[in-house]
Amino acid sequence: MDLVHILVKHLRQSGMITFKKIGKHIIASYETNNDNSWLFDRFDVGDTHSFHKTYTFSATDYYEEPIRPNPNSHNMFGRDEPQPIDFIFATLKGDYYKVSRGVLVSKFDIYIHIEVSIDNSLFYTDSDVSIFKKIEGLINEDIYIGGINIYAIAEVVFRGMIANFPNQYEKKLYVDARVGSVIKENFPSTIDAEQRLSRYVSKKVEMHGPSLPDAIHDNELQKFLAINDKLTSMLADEISYSEKQWQKEILEIILLLYPKYIKVLENVEVHVESKRRYLDFLLIDVNGNVDVIEIKKPFDNVIMTKGHYRNNFIPLRELSGTVMQIEKYIYYLNRWSEKGEKKLTEKYASDLPQQFKIKITNPCGIIIMGRENNLTAEQKSDFEIVKRKYKNVVDIMTYDSLLLRLKITIDQVKKR
Incomplete structure (x- = not known):
């Protein structure tokens, strides 16, 4: 991939999703300082886009018709900054917000209690790993976070589970440990990568903070x-x-x-x-x-x-x-x-x-x-x-x- 394509890809992935409550909806608002006309080009032909490899939206998810960039409008610093694009992320059903099917996953429904704090840390890790997409491949049932539903997971428990997700460094250590276990019989100088992984995991457990x-x-x-x-x-x-x-x-x-x-x-x-x-x-x-x-x-x-x-x-x-x-x-x-x-x-x-x-x-x-x-x-x-x-x-x-x-x-x- 040449430098131009890398730069374009970076600009398209930059930006931020924030959440706010309006009426019976949770709104996911996408903001960026970069040109976002490419996003409207995708939506206008019926395509979707995945933000942070986690939130998938299309034009059908607009909360209100967004203000599109005007290529002829400029301020003293150059082209006007793009306006936020608001998407409907979830809709209130009883005491829970039901996440729109397909935004996070398509296999099951996700319900978030009205008292649960909604932020990005609930949905993806610092390395842009979608939490619910990982879960989707392992379970086949609706998820309730918080509240008194008989199937609900307490918010503190769910966030504790997220804290245990492996990060990029831990994944590298795991790969090294697996490769090391394969080659150590033939290469006496192989470092003990399994021991290094074990030490890291033990230290990570200690850093998780107080028990429940x-x-x-x-x-x-x-x-x-x-x-x-x-x-x-x-x-x-x-x-x-x-x-x-x-x-x-x-x-x-x-x-x-x-x-x-x-x-x-x-x-x-x-x-x-x-x-x-x-x-x-x-x-x-x-x-x-x-x-x-x-x-x-x-x-x-x-x-x-x-x-x-x-x-x-x-x-x-x-x-x-x-x-x-x-x-x-x-x-x-x-x-x-x-x-x-x-x-x-x-x-x-x-x-x-x-x-x-x-x-x-x-x-x-x-x-x-x-x-x-x-x-x-x-x-x-x-x-x-x-x-x-x-x-x-x-x-x-x-x-x-x-x-x-x-x-x-x-x-x-x-x-x-």
């Missing part, structure tokens, strides 16, 4: 400390909350404490035997399974009787009635079964990830109510028996046991 647990440890500790402070302050001032406000605050805490639950449905209508029933709250886990939760304000004397009945402390009506209520809710859900799954999935589709299905599969119950800090040791012992009696169906928690779980969790996180 280290990276999230402080945030995790702060999260549990904040929940503990919030719950403690609520219990100290419970009278200032209405029941509805109280339930809302506790539900937020439950979602943080139990990350398997991704959504709370309120006032859920259930159809059983031609009758309409209403469940206060329904928890949805990451697999679509539902559980029932009942939340009561923490009145003191609602757990166990103060006096004996046949030498035992027994549950008060408030507790036994709440257990019965949960059991009925579970009964209604099980009776509703597949018809209910379809109904709930359709009704709440806009609140859940795409293609997410709600499942009614032997639901469990959670009850949060009352205090046990004022119970005697004997009352607590009998209360434990009551909890174990129902544990296969209902997890009964007092606010004191919730605080204890938080304390133990905080202590364990601190020890890591």
Whole structure:
């Protein structure tokens, strides 16, 4: 290739892609200081162009009709600088931006959560190696980055994976190691290229920074400390909350404490035997399974009787009635079964990830109510028996046991 062709190729490859959000789209904007008329020439005849060997666009991807260079327009420094060309890179679908098919790959779809930071490092390495084109040759499924989709890869994990991609120097070391292993039997002076590759890879692993647990440890500790402070302050001032406000605050805490639950449905209508029933709250886990939760304000004397009945402390009506209520809710859900799954999935589709299905599969119950800090040791012992009696169906928690779980969790996180 002569010097002129090399120079032309360099000029065509120079330029920069940046990203911005406009309405429901992510726009890839191409900017260059060099003449870009050649690009319009390609697009005008229906051709595509690949930027950084990664982003493939054509005229059909224009966000708006671009301003073309005017060969007769000049400023004091010469020809006017070309205007940016904006392409539609991705379009919002629910909580994810769906990358236009063919821009990065053609084999599968790529979904990027709205909270993921969009920049070039997500799509190609410093040596212009397209990350998704490399992945395309190895998998056959859609990719979700970030968010709560059941198939999603966390952004920090995905970026960690990219950091492990081999760079140009590592590729050279690998080739040297392979060639060295072939020729060393015939050439005694062959250097130990395999050892050199091994040392480099070991050093690279050390340079990757803190492990995932280290990276999230402080945030995790702060999260549990904040929940503990919030719950403690609520219990100290419970009278200032209405029941509805109280339930809302506790539900937020439950979602943080139990990350398997991704959504709370309120006032859920259930159809059983031609009758309409209403469940206060329904928890949805990451697999679509539902559980029932009942939340009561923490009145003191609602757990166990103060006096004996046949030498035992027994549950008060408030507790036994709440257990019965949960059991009925579970009964209604099980009776509703597949018809209910379809109904709930359709009704709440806009609140859940795409293609997410709600499942009614032997639901469990959670009850949060009352205090046990004022119970005697004997009352607590009998209360434990009551909890174990129902544990296969209902997890009964007092606010004191919730605080204890938080304390133990905080202590364990601190020890890591």
